[in-house]
Amino acid sequence: MAKDVKTTPIQFEITKEGSLGILALGAVAVSAWREFKRKNEEPKKK
């Protein structure tokens, strides 16, 4: 992490569909969305 950099908390609702807003927030949001999709798909696979 860069020194003295605070990560601003991201407040948005993540759904499987995602949104343009998630894409606009960049790496952290897209990673969180991908993780959300993965977790939500796993129970179905089982």
Place this chain on the structure above:
Amino acid sequence: MKSQKRNKSLLIGWDAADWNIINPMIEKGLMPTLSKLINSGSHGKIATLNPPLSPILWTSIATGKRAYDHGICGFTEVSADQKSVQAVRGTSRKAAAFWDIFDQHNIKTNVIGWWPSHPAEPINGTMVSNFYGMCNTPFGENWPMLQGTVYPENLESFMAELRLHPGELTPAMLQPFFPHSENLLSDNDEVLRSVMKVLAHACSIHNAATWLLENTEWDCTAVYYDAIDHFSHLAMKYHPPQLTGVSNEDFKNYHYIIEAAYRFHDMMLDRLLQLAGPDVNVILVSDHGFESGTNRMLSLPKQPAAPALEHSPYGVLVCSGPDFKANDKIYGSSLLDICPTLLHLYAIPKGEDMEGQVLMEAFRTNKAIVTIETHEQNKQTSAPKLKVGFDKAALKQLVEIGYLDDSVLGEKATAKTLLENDFYLAQSYLDGGKLNASIQLMEKVAVHQNAEVRHVLFLCKLYLAKADWDNFLRTLQKLEESDSSSVEIDFLKAQYHFATQNFHKALELFEKIGKSSRSSALYYLVGKTYLKLGVYESAEYYFNSSLSLNKDNAQNWTELAKLLIRKEKVEDALGLLLDSLEYIFKNPETHKLIGLCLMELKHNKDAANAFEVSLRQDQQQPEVIALLNELYKKKMGKPDLVRSIQKVEPKVIVSGLPRSGTSLIMQLLDAGGLPVYTDEKRKADTNNPNGYFEFESLTNPNSYFEVFKNNSVDAFKITYPLIQELPKQFSYQVIVIERNLQSVIFSQNKMKGSDVRALDFNLATGLNQIRAACDSWLHEQSNVKFLKLNYEDLLENPTQEINKICVFLEKELNQEKMLKCVDYNLNRSQH
């Protein structure tokens, strides 16, 4: 070398962003982030460069130099082994970019997506190349990242995961682009698929940029988004108002794309600013604008880089942050100014070999601008070896987005690429004021077996610009014999008639052309023709018509203003001129006319300010100095502000290889009555019985500036290769004397006391290279006119050759006395 602690900077590139789209959106509240950035900083239009091709332009932004100096001349280049065509590489750049210069000053830089930047360079920081988001793999399959995409390499696999594949995009993400076309989102619509590809690429770049902002130490982060350009080429034709020729269904389905694209960029900007923090200087820039009005094209001609025809000459510039002024405007900026301005933020000197300037008017405080000769000696390049498959994928990408046709993948690709890049380079020379260099290059292009009509057309326009009528007419005849359009040929002919004062013939042709086409350039020329013929009402009509099609044409504004002044409507003229400043600020004639109007209205102080602005933009305006002096002396009672008018004569230089006959030319000029600059330190001898006509310090280039400054009318002898050291501050008339190389070498040997007549191959090659380099240099200088003479011709036909000298210098010299200097037998024996 360490710099002092400075504020961080964030440089954001939005390819093709245009104020004509942004301004209405801001008014509707659709781009709140950009609106806030503008209000907290300075902004304005920024002029593009020709040719307006993105890899050339973004390299100019990064280096402060034009294509002929930075070496990136097109979308593609020929590989080192000359066997294939490859996408242009960042490592082909031969000038230092700002990240190279920052390296030298221990400034950490992140560079994401810059065009071109593949393969990623080993900078002090992180580089993610412009092929990072490139995707030709179906969703779900392995998506390899091209070798050399990320520096340092240990970040490669992590960064690869941050890329977004178009297949990941969901209908919810695409809905803002197609809000009333839900049916499209499940169809295999071609426009939809293109939007997905462009959007995904932008998101990949954005993911990389946001991650690096948050997770690395950096002083400067530069991120380039090409998406607005691609969205614009795809969908500007569908943007409101609906164009004739666009179906209602297409308009209904696609007319939100452009707005959605810009809104998404505003959202991404918000995130970048949030992560960068409050004390960061932000520069947001686009490389050119994009036609969005009546000049939009529904289809493009079949030629390389045809999409560039949709570009418009002015992009956007916003500078905001602790070092920039708030709520202010920047006038007259060019892409070449970004690099010097960025360097100035870190107190790094601007290179004197950078054409651009530091945009001082944007800064809060006026610190002195420091310069150094160049940053180039410290540039280091290392080109990692890449796998062969890389270029095919990259070229396919460029073909798919319409910038290349598929001939780059064909057999004659290398020859065509070299030719096309020379064509772009010639356009760059012209844009940089190097008309002769442009002509020299295009003369080679036009006779190539792969030359096309548009190449010959461009050469013809160059001859027109130079008023070289013999070559112009000869080339025009070739065009008439080819299948080029009669409209283009008629347009050239009309301009020729205008230039040679046949105004009625010009008008006849302009009117014929006007029946089938309309353009701002055509209407402007018709207006000028009517002006020459004294038909002022028609002239006014056509200038107004031209302006209605293109408000960026400064000359229309000034011509209309002059017509109003002629009608004594001074206030109307002033209003018009002040309006024009919104579009074009850097036009010395506009400010001169504003000054004249204000003088007429007795606003003397404002008039003086306007004249001062005009002079800052062009110092060579003796008539403006005279007007200003009149104001200061007679109307404002400020005689101390009066300045002198200096008419600047070009310096006369005699040059060529040593022992080519330069002393003879100096002798001729001296005999003819032109004072020659000499200290007579080297006395006449058997090698030069009539004297050398030299000055000792002229072999020391550092002395040139002072010598020229202090001597206004003499002729100076400066032999090759020192001719290339002529100071840029003056203009020159250069007489070059050429002689058979063998004779030159023998004469040089004889001077050294050697009677060797055999040709030393290495020496001959070396002298030939010097001659070629100096010849090339002469062609490239916009402040040099030159005349080439042949020594043998001078001996055989002295009358004719001496007359050429007098015509070239535009001086009445004593030709009779000059003739007496040419002693055929004496000069022949100097072999």
